[in-house]
Amino acid sequence: MVERVDFLVVGSGIAGAPAAYELAAKAKVLVVEREGAHGVHTTGRSAALYSAAYGNAAIRALTLASRPFYDAPPPGFADYPLLTPRGCLYIATAGQEAALAAIEAEAVASGVTMRRVGAAAAREICPILKDAYLVDATHEPDAMDIDVQALHHGYLRGLKTRGGEARLDAEVTGLARVGDVWVATLGDGTTVEAGTVIDAAGAWADHVAGLAGVQQIGLAPKRRTALILEAPPGTEPGPWPAVIDADEQFYFKPEAGRILASPADETPSAPCDAQPDEWDIAVCVDRIQQAAELPVRRVLRSWAGLRTFAPDRSPVIGYDVAAPGFFWLAGQGGYGVQTAPAAGRVAAALALGEAIPADVAALGVTAAMLAPGRLR
Template sequence: MTPTEFDVVVIGGGIAGVSIGYELAADRRVCLVEQEGTLAFHTTGRSAALYLETFGNASVRALTGASRAQLTDPPADFDGPILASRPYLVFAREGRGDALTAFYDDVRRQAPAVELLSADDAVGLAPYLRRAAIEAALIDPASMDIDVHALHQGYVRGLRRRGGEIRTHAAVTALDRAHGVWTAAFGDGRTVRAPVVVDAAGAWADTVAECAGAAPIGVRPMVRTIFGVDAPEGLETSNLPVVNDLDDAFYIKPEANGLLCSPADDTPSHPHDVRPGDLEIARAIDSINEVTDLRIRHVRSSWAGLRTFAPDRSPVVGFDPGVEGFFWFAGQGGYGIQMADGLARSGAAVFRGEALPDDVVARGVQATVLAPDRF
């Protein structure tokens, strides 16, 4: 088959791929390819995302803050609103109050709305918490629920409106470069050609890199399990905060007529269509029942996704130091949705050889912190 010509081939149809594809399509002919039959299949579409400026390391928090304006006032291609208020409460068990104070001191620099709470105040906001099990708490009143579908589809519509092409059922089987141009081959015999390949393949990022002859950088998929339970009779969930154990034994996120729970697991994995782990669910239920009055006995539904981290848990953005025309856009971890705008704008700037956006720089992020050669 005759290959199709583009300026950029973006590999991966999750939030990473569609966001960087959207930004690059402003002045490039972009083809986005996805191995599955639907976009956002493995991670983005399974996310119970929050907008949290207290979440992740300093770079992640900065990029999240730089993304707030777009999420609050999205462009015309995005169905709004994308954000809805959902306070985030972190509690410390008995004996862990000092650790919670240290966490507060760390995050309030970039999330000044965060407040310390007494244990009584925490139980007042989340009445299913068991008072005797809690020493102290903090709350981020600026936390938000994110409509993941609306955000992802907004990028998809915007990418197409800017002339970008999206192909599904397009698993890359070979990447070959000759005369300054990549040829990406797919299992059905189709090919596309472009001078630059953007690796936004999430859990498969290192696999794609090796296919292109680039050295893997050690991005590691981690399993995150989620399960749904019914709310106890009489518990109104609409105004409840997300509740997170300081030591990440679990978190609980309200949903309509129920609660989404997670063991907050980070189990190393290989890239595949991951399934929830019964042992992790059982562990989370035990931890939740220790410090709450929920008395969970039955799981209504469960699923799992892959959160992919670089070794230092910061995103990897930039051209590979050893392979011409190969651009990394990987390692978003569990933060890719909340920092999509700031990271995609930063990625597009690095791609074009420009300085990072002013608002990103003002928050303390430098391109060297994201660059793949930092490893």
């Protein structure tokens, strides 16, 4: 028996789930996920930070446009607040002053509240920062921690409530355009016909395009490493902000009484179940210990994920003009979680042939800056 849907969303991560949720209010939607659980890869390995100063202009706009949803999700969407206060310090050592000033200026121009606090005040906010390292800092007071699981599960639960379906262990093994529909073959032999295929497959998005005979757009998966460290003895890191190096050579933030840290690596990788590399772990420890009084007796846990970028590091959201009914939703980089509410709304609007939502457009987001055609 052939199943028929309006939209077949390939990938149930933080790109596909919000778009499917939004679309399900107006259309029949099926999400197919090749893994046996949702959010196995990048979504489930996020640093879970909402920082509207983080990323390029398109990312900052989508992040700001997502804030109202985070602050007031629909009734029943989540049992607990999606955001909790954190704050974020962008810090500079000698030679990084210009980079810090650029971060602040670009963020302020986008409408983000930033406060230049200087080295002394930064050490008061985060007392483990070293006097000899720190020369300046700017503070983003509205940065937040994100409950990624609550966000992701809220979208998947809402999708079901709206009549959509998300199916696990459902890898797409074939895609062909037949007349005015796409015919997808799944790993179990199931055939699905869809008017539109939404390629939200993360690091595998170019692979899915290849299955469909659609020209790839040069997406680049890059590995990022993260680790959990013990907090310095005698400290209570809970009130500390996230700390990001001005050149993004490292970052760290409190995490359940411990410290989540990363060397902010971007190691090119094939699509895979990414694993941490011992060298990257060592680099992370070295960089952070140069900046902070953080003795590392042992690494409690480490992991890695893939952040997939388009060549210009902006998301790719829109129809492929050379492949009717094939819609790209990819290239979120490391910003997919913080931009998810706005990106999902934008994707659904464009997929339905509607204009970008007015509140998002008011922040400067256009269909052209997201369209896959810009990359060809």
